[in-house]
Amino acid sequence: MKGFIGARQTTLANEVSLTGTGVHSGAPVSLTLCPADSDTGIRFLICNGEIDGVEIVADQQCVSGVTLCTILSDGNGASIATVEHVLAALRGLSVDNALIEIDSGEVPIMDGSAAPFVEAIDEAGIAELEAPRRFLKVLKPIRVEENGAVGELNPYNGFHLDIEIDFANPLIGKQSLSLDLNPGAFRRDISRARTFGFMKDVENLWAAGLALGASLDNTVAIGDDRIINREGLRYADEFVRHKALDAIGDLALAGAPILGAYKSRRGGHRLNALVLKALFADPDAWTLVEAPRYRDVRHAELTPGLAAAHFAADRS
Ligand SMILES: [Zn+2]
Known part of the structure; x- marks a missing residue:
């Protein structure tokens, strides 16, 4: 191997x-x-x-x-x-x-x-x-803006995430995360970030028959002035990391790993879906490419370092 x-x-x-x-x-x-x-x-x-x-x-x-x-x-x-x-x-x-x-x-x-x-x-x-392996290569910028949320996909040799959230709640506030995705980074920096919700919303959701399985075992619950979960946070900026996790999952619906840089401001599932829709609506905005073979890497547009970081499946 x-x-x-x-x-x-x-x-x-x-x-x-x-x-x-x-x-x-x-x-x-x-x-x-x-x-x-x-x-x-x-x-x-x-x-x-x-x-x-x-x-x-x-x-x-x-x-x-x-x-x-x-x-x-x-x-x-x-x-x-x-x-x-x-x-x-x-x-x-x-x-x-x-x-x-x-x-x-x-x-x-x-x-x-x-x-x-x-x-x-x-x-x-x-x-x-x-x-x-085939990659979905972004060829030109795609931008979606809706209700203060902004999503962009730009050409990039790898998969880069740039996520920013901005909540009025002081327990979250403004958080941003920028990283090149590879299995090690996903495992270490993203995979453990939990979903989160506000206590006041949870009560409304329960009344509407939703979120019936939500509990402190599967949600970071945000109260008026504190995190309700006794164990606290897994990362100091767990909220933006979970947004990144959601974006990775939603963008997996492209059907192939993306070669591109994704930027999301105040986004969520809806924005992620709209950006993919906008990408596929423009046939000139993307193409499918095969990964370079190892011996060809030197001649490909990717540097070997980048290729190793971005193309490697997790072998650990
Ligand atoms: Zn989620």
């Missing part, structure tokens, strides 16, 4: 199962991450009493909801909610192809971060496939 730069597609080496709770339904959920062939991408397979074997592709064209979480639908009544954290873990660790079998319409929230999915992928292992 020496010199491996991720020129080939990957999948999981084995199946691995997780159980948890749907954050919105409050219902128990079982999920199994399974290996899949080249060019499958990430697909959800919903199997329960009512719906049996309905497949929903993790693709931006299937996005049907962006309030509180990202929801995908097949257009025939089947849907899968809260897809972003498991997609972030797969994309963050450079897993291109996987089948996610699930017995519910909602991915379990686990601890509110991507860390349990990272652990599961580590347990399963990552296997290289024969087919070359």
Whole structure:
């Protein structure tokens, strides 16, 4: 494996199962991450009493909801909610192809971060496939502005994230994060950041029958003047790191790893979806490229250092 730069597609080496709770339904959920062939991408397979074997592709064209979480639908009544954290873990660790079998319409929230999915992928292992990895290369700037939120995708040799949040609440305030994404950075700097919510909103959501599974075990709860969770924060700026995690998961719906720089100001699931939509609406704004083979790297436009950082699947 020496010199491996991720020129080939990957999948999981084995199946691995997780159980948890749907954050919105409050219902128990079982999920199994399974290996899949080249060019499958990430697909959800919903199997329960009512719906049996309905497949929903993790693709931006299937996005049907962006309030509180990202929801995908097949257009025939089947849907899968809260897809972003498991997609972030797969994309963050450079897993291109996987089948996610699930017995519910909602991915379990686990601890509110991507860390349990990272652990599961580590347990399963990552296997290289024969087919070359393809990247979605951004060719020209895309910009979306809506209600004070701004999202941009710009050409870049790698995948860069530049995320900024600005909340009136002094416990969050203004936070920003800028990083080149690779499996090590994802694992260390992003994967453990949990979802967060304001106590006053949670009570309204519960009254509306939403967020029934939300608890201090899976959400950083922000009170009037303090963080309610006894253990405190996992990172001093955990909030912006979670926004980055959500962006990685939402942008995984591009269907291929992105070669580009993503900038988000005061964004969220809706902005992430709008930027992808704007990108795909302009056929001149992107193209698919294959990763350079190791021996060709010197001649490619990427420097070997960049290539190693950005193309390597996580081998640790
Ligand atoms: Zn999230």
